[in-house]
Amino acid sequence: MRVALFVPCYVDLVNPEVGVSVVRVLRKLGVEVVYPQGQTCCGQPAFNSGFFDEARSVGRHFMDVFEGEEWDHVVCPSGSCATMVSHYYPFIYENLPDERDRAEELAPRVREFSDFLVNVLGVTDFGAKLEGRAVFHTGCHQRRELGVLEEPQELLKNVENLELLDWRNEELCCGFGGTFSVKMPDVSVAMADEKIKALVESGADTLISCDSSCLMHLKGRLARKGRDTRVLHLAQVLDGNGG
Amino acid sequence: MADRAEFLQKVRHRTQRGRYKPTNAPDVAWTPKDEPRHSPQVEDPPARFLEELEALGGHGVRVASVDEARDHVLSVVRERGANLLVRWDVEELEALGVDEPLGRAGVGVAVWRDLEDFREVAGKADVGLSTAAWAVAETGTLVLEGGPGMGRSVTLLPPTYVAVVRVDQILRTVPEAIEKYSGGPLPANVCFHTGPSRSGDIEMSLFVGMHGPGDVHVILVG
Amino acid sequence: METKKPANRRETEDRRPEGLTSPVEGFNDRARRAVRDEELHDSVELFTNKSVAGRNAVLNALPEAPELRERAYRIKQETMANLDRHLGQMADAVEGRGGNVFFAETGEDVVRYIGDLARRRGAKVITKSKSMATEEIELNRRLEEDYADLDLEIVETDLGEWIAQLAGDTPSHIVGPILHMNRRRITEVLSETAGERLPPDVEALGSFARRRLREKFLAADIGITGANFGVAQTGTIATVTNEGNGRLVTSVPPVHVVVMGIEKLVPRFEDLSVFVRLLARSGTGQKLTVYTNFVTGPRAPGELDGAEEFHLILMDNGRSELLGTPFEEALYCIRCGACLNVCPVYRQTGGHAYGSTYSGPIGAVITPLLKGGKEAKDLPHASSLCGACWEACPVGIPLHDLLLKLRNKQVQEGITGRAQGLAFKGFENTMKNPALYRISGKAGRLAQRPLAKAGAPKTLPGPLGAWTNSRDLPKLAPKPFSQLWKEGI
Numbered sequence: 046m047r048v049a050l051f052v053p054c055y056v057d058l059v060n061p062e063v064g065v066s067v068v069r070v071l072r073k074l075g076v077e078v079v080y081p082q083g084q085t086c087c088g089q090p091a092f093n094s095g096f097f098d099e100a101r102s103v104g105r106h107f108m109d110v111f112e113g114e115e116w117d118h119v120v121c122p123s124g125s126c127a128t129m130v131s132h133y134y135p136f137i138y139e140n141l142p143d144e145r146d147r148a149e150e151l152a153p154r155v156r157e158f159s160d161f162l163v164n165v166l167g168v169t170d171f172g173a174k175l176e177g178r179a180v181f182h183t184g185c186h187q188r189r190e191l192g193v194l195e196e197p198q199e200l201l202k203n204v205e206n207l208e209l210l211d212w213r214n215e216e217l218c219c220g221f222g223g224t225f226s227v228k229m230p231d232v233s234v235a236m237a238d239e240k241i242k243a244l245v246e247s248g249a250d251t252l253i254s255c256d257s258s259c260l261m262h263l264k265g266r267l268a269r270k271g272r273d274t275r276v277l278h279l280a281q282v283l284d285g286n287g288g
Numbered sequence: 289m290a291d292r293a294e295f296l297q298k299v300r301h302r303t304q305r306g307r308y309k310p311t312n313a314p315d316v317a318w319t320p321k322d323e324p325r326h327s328p329q330v331e332d333p334p335a336r337f338l339e340e341l342e343a344l345g346g347h348g349v350r351v352a353s354v355d356e357a358r359d360h361v362l363s364v365v366r367e368r369g370a371n372l373l374v375r376w377d378v379e380e381l382e383a384l385g386v387d388e389p390l391g392r393a394g395v396g397v398a399v400w401r402d403l404e405d406f407r408e409v410a411g412k413a414d415v416g417l418s419t420a421a422w423a424v425a426e427t428g429t430l431v432l433e434g435g436p437g438m439g440r441s442v443t444l445l446p447p448t449y450v451a452v453v454r455v456d457q458i459l460r461t462v463p464e465a466i467e468k469y470s471g472g473p474l475p476a477n478v479c480f481h482t483g484p485s486r487s488g489d490i491e492m493s494l495f496v497g498m499h500g501p502g503d504v505h506v507i508l509v510g
Numbered sequence: 511m512e513t514k515k516p517a518n519r520r521e522t523e524d525r526r527p528e529g530l531t532s533p534v535e536g537f538n539d540r541a542r543r544a545v546r547d548e549e550l551h552d553s554v555e556l557f558t559n560k561s562v563a564g565r566n567a568v569l570n571a572l573p574e575a576p577e578l579r580e581r582a583y584r585i586k587q588e589t590m591a592n593l594d595r596h597l598g599q600m601a602d603a604v605e606g607r608g609g610n611v612f613f614a615e616t617g618e619d620v621v622r623y624i625g626d627l628a629r630r631r632g633a634k635v636i637t638k639s640k641s642m643a644t645e646e647i648e649l650n651r652r653l654e655e656d657y658a659d660l661d662l663e664i665v666e667t668d669l670g671e672w673i674a675q676l677a678g679d680t681p682s683h684i685v686g687p688i689l690h691m692n693r694r695r696i697t698e699v700l701s702e703t704a705g706e707r708l709p710p711d712v713e714a715l716g717s718f719a720r721r722r723l724r725e726k727f728l729a730a731d732i733g734i735t736g737a738n739f740g741v742a743q744t745g746t747i748a749t750v751t752n753e754g755n756g757r758l759v760t761s762v763p764p765v766h767v768v769v770m771g772i773e774k775l776v777p778r779f780e781d782l783s784v785f786v787r788l789l790a791r792s793g794t795g796q797k798l799t800v801y802t803n804f805v806t807g808p809r810a811p812g813e814l815d816g817a818e819e820f821h822l823i824l825m826d827n828g829r830s831e832l833l834g835t836p837f838e839e840a841l842y843c844i845r846c847g848a849c850l851n852v853c854p855v856y857r858q859t860g861g862h863a864y865g866s867t868y869s870g871p872i873g874a875v876i877t878p879l880l881k882g883g884k885e886a887k888d889l890p891h892a893s894s895l896c897g898a899c900w901e902a903c904p905v906g907i908p909l910h911d912l913l914l915k916l917r918n919k920q921v922q923e924g925i926t927g928r929a930q931g932l933a934f935k936g937f938e939n940t941m942k943n944p945a946l947y948r949i950s951g952k953a954g955r956l957a958q959r960p961l962a963k964a965g966a967p968k969t970l971p972g973p974l975g976a977w978t979n980s981r982d983l984p985k986l987a988p989k990p991f992s993q994l995w996k997e998g999i
Binding site: 291292295296297298299300302303304305324325326327340344400401403406407410411426427429434435436437438439440441444445462463466467469470473474475476477478479480481482483484485486487488489490491492493494495497498499500 | 669
């Protein structure tokens, strides 16, 4: 099995350690990992702001980089970016037959990290270990467009010494929403605070997600509120890189 | 301001302009994953009806005969200390024969025919009495048809409302009840009445008997 | 750490009633005040949590719910594709039953029709059952102003709507119009109306309202309702209320006027079996609304009650503009309010922040569409695009996709500012060009170095300030992943 790794731009620049953990986890499972050169971003920021032409242009670059038969799948440690390619490329190229065909061919090959582990590789237990009491935040795209809900939970249940807690209204958005977080900062922060309140109530000391963007948002808010909650991507937990 | 032809012409033009293909909605959690699923069959419709009605805060009872039904109506009227009952002018309620015993007990009975001012009568009555076209087991619903003798206000204005329904009028589900009106012309009014009138507008606290009756009784006969 | 301001009532200018005819802007400003209003937050939280829990419970107990949703969508799709035919059929059916039909292009047409009718009938008291369509066109205010000589008393009869009317307020939710008011505030409003101090308990307040509104129901000359559904085949108007006011308003006064948006049609009576089940479950967590009332024309010969005159007003007011466009699905809405309850933005701001009759996700979609152009340009951005609205919608309207399309429409129409246009052009150029992307990352890392040395500033000027005012800025890693990969993992 050979996969191309798609490391979203903010993971590349802000949380490269998440990408490193993904590579290590995949290699441990005997997967050959390729990192296609020239990759940048999926175009979602422009798309979400209504700049569809600009998103299409970035999307063409993405497809140029990630199309190809040399790998079986494209694996991405972000439910949101995976959704942009698998669900919203067909949407933005709806009236452009050539690109639409390319997008529809690429779409099913792009898999979110936990989806790939559980549903493609059929693995749920890594023998990973992490001391702590955690809540898991499912990113909204991962929850609704991808429907990858059970997979991360299954993986986390098998992590030794990790207690996975329920938290109130766990289906609510964290308030990031890309450019929403700076266009409507007050509402965005109020949404984050709602999550943080639920997190505190749950008694968790660790927050885990498959989306670094949600984590970046909540982490920024937690820090500002003076909380030292540990914030980890699922890949870091499985990699035993939980700090 | 547009006349009908102009208005519809414009609508027609607009429906056709874009040849727009709607998106692939619906989707996500609601999308049927396998075979279509259905609610389990309602096993014992009268029992289910009473159960649902009680859950809504209504009162239901099943009696064996018209005599027992009459006694039950009389006891509700007595317990409420009613002075005036208003009832539909239908054969089944004639046959029920509550007018005479109520009269003896000093309770006025207004029958829904040739009323000078129906608002005055229905507005003053303590109890409304009617039959129903159908009842629906899965929801505890009464299906009330309007018509001569079958005033809508009778079921609405008095604080206590009593309906007498034969068990063979009980349908299992809401779609079955709607099906009854799907073919032909409808009466000017049909109401699916499900439990006591209520409001949750104040801090989501339940207030029963908002504008319609808060005290609802259904007597199943048979 | 920041502290929330003590709960204080929103300023009165915040509460200024605004229908679809008034300019709507400034969601951001209103939202900023709303998120700091703890009292409002508690009220909205109570309502939405209870509503969502109720809805989930009752829908989970209905195994065929997914099929119903699919059918609801298809029925609406079919309706819109042939809307002219269905409207004609509806009009024929109503006229065939002795009712009157009026096609209203605009809200003004509706006001004029009802005003003239009131004059002809010599009406004094008009009772209304809750209707979003008449809220949308501000019917009450305009009748009172344009027909001042008639001295009409127009009374909202839904408990919440009535209290809102007494308070000079507007509904903040499609289903729970005064969820933004707590009991203390409601007691104030009703006590003022009663002319005496009412005890702040639901029984006392509800009983007072029942008595007072009963007088109005019985005195009414005209009853006005909206329509939850109109059945083209039979000319039937379906209204659902739990309080019974919908049935009273259509049963007691001698005249019944229905103001119905043209999108409320369904082709056949049996289609209602899909919609009434979904509406009650999605809106209020009930299997069926208490009074699901079907009126077909005026009262029949020999009937004592029910209206003797029946008028159906089919109102466009911008709706047909959406037909055959990528926004057509917005017309499938059955106004259940489920999308508001699950929306994380609505849950923080409440409905008034949207500044329009329709709030929440569906409001953010239809308000700019019905008003057009630059009006309400903030609203399509009042969403994190989380998709909870789409998931909750009983008709399957892809609301968050429609918000995206609206954002795109703003870009195409040049409503979006030039600065943003340049920014995303820059984004495009950077992301198409891997070398430029790498250089940008490097520049960012260099730029943050002096900041870090200066002792990690908490807030930054300019656009970054919107983030850093309340959140710590993520630091760029010393080496990006692409470099780590090159160096070997």
